[in-house]
Amino acid sequence: MQTRLPEDLLRTPEGQEADAxxxxxxxxxxxxxTCPTYQLLGDELDGPRGRIYLIKQVLEGQPASRTTLQHLDRCLQCRNCETTCPSGVRYTRLLEIGKARLARQVQRPWPQRLLRRMLAFWLPRRRFNRIGFSIAHLLRPLLPKRLAHHLPAHWQPASLPTKAPMEKHVVLFQGCVESTLMGPAHEATRQLLRACGHGLRYLAQEHCCGAVEHHLDQPEAAQARALNNVHLWRAALAEGADAIVMLSSACLLEVRHYPQLLGEQAPKDLGTILQRVEGLDSWLGRHLPADFDQPGNGPVVAWHPPCTLQHGLRQAEAIPQLLARAGYRVRLAQDSHLCCGAAGTYTLLQADLSQALGETRRQALQALEPAAITTANIGCLLQLQDPSGPPVRHWAELLAERLQA
Ligand code: SF4
Ligand code: SF4
Structure with a gap:
């Protein structure tokens, strides 16, 4: 694609990157x-190629409007287009640069701005989101159905020690909403690690990974959280932690992008520290004992690979392999490359599109008639909940269940 970016922009690292x-x-x-929003809306400007044109216009200094921003805001950032693209176009990075530039020219309507600020304040703070989810749970019968069905019927915040044990151990990343709503998965992780001869701990001062604020146009807040976490992980590793493990693929993807997020603020040893941060699946793949394996005649489970795992991290094979080792018969639904519509705060910011995408995914997964639906990310876990369907659980819970059996 030919470009005519202005000279002043081309003198900046972002300008050069966007141009390339x-x-x-x-x-x-x-x-x-393969773009979910194009499939739903049928408008070229709601697909990746159209959005790339829009970003090009913005960067070249042509006039932009709220409609331009709306087309970009409708993007799920699922990265399905990056997996499909034969030319290796780094669409998500281009979107990030383009939206930051556009935000200087065009403002969203005030109700959207207010909602985005509220979400950016509330979601990353564990104490606040725990109170909020407790109230929502109590008011569940009064909530609109589309909101109520995202809440798991039973949930409890995770509670694990924060003191470094003497034994071999790993640190489990708490996340923000994750440790509030995924307590059972954290407890399951403790059991799995125990089977591998390791203890588990949290870091009391650990923050959200920063993804929420990063995607709500507050990069400085995300940078502060990233720096805080890196500092704590460095200390925990020095105290003997074997690794920092994560249960939600969206958090791990955000952490993989810390070098880009932090830029010149990145500490010199960032790369070394990030090498010790990994998904629970890769850690278990190296540590589960051989006698964990069971005959493959267990229950059928429907596996939903989150976009952050399959298109972002490109590591979607390890979890089905672990489930198969535990004896589950793992099935993939039709069009499993498509996003479920959770996409961080998309469920609330683009409710209609999110609802439509979620319904399609739920139907495809339930058509497999599984004993359970399983996934690897907190957003997908909430989005796929359906009180009238099979339970939706994190894969670590299923693995720990077989361990007990
Ligand atoms: S990231 Fe997903 S929603 Fe956005 S343009 Fe690419 S495929 Fe479409
Ligand atoms: S597939 Fe890649 S090269 Fe082709 S239009 Fe999409 S982003 Fe551009």
């Missing part, structure tokens, strides 16, 4: 066919 990404796109449109 734009030039790598050859307009073939392969990505459009």
């Amino acid at each position: 990404i734009l030039r790598s796109c050859v307009h073939c449109g392969f990505c459009t066919a």
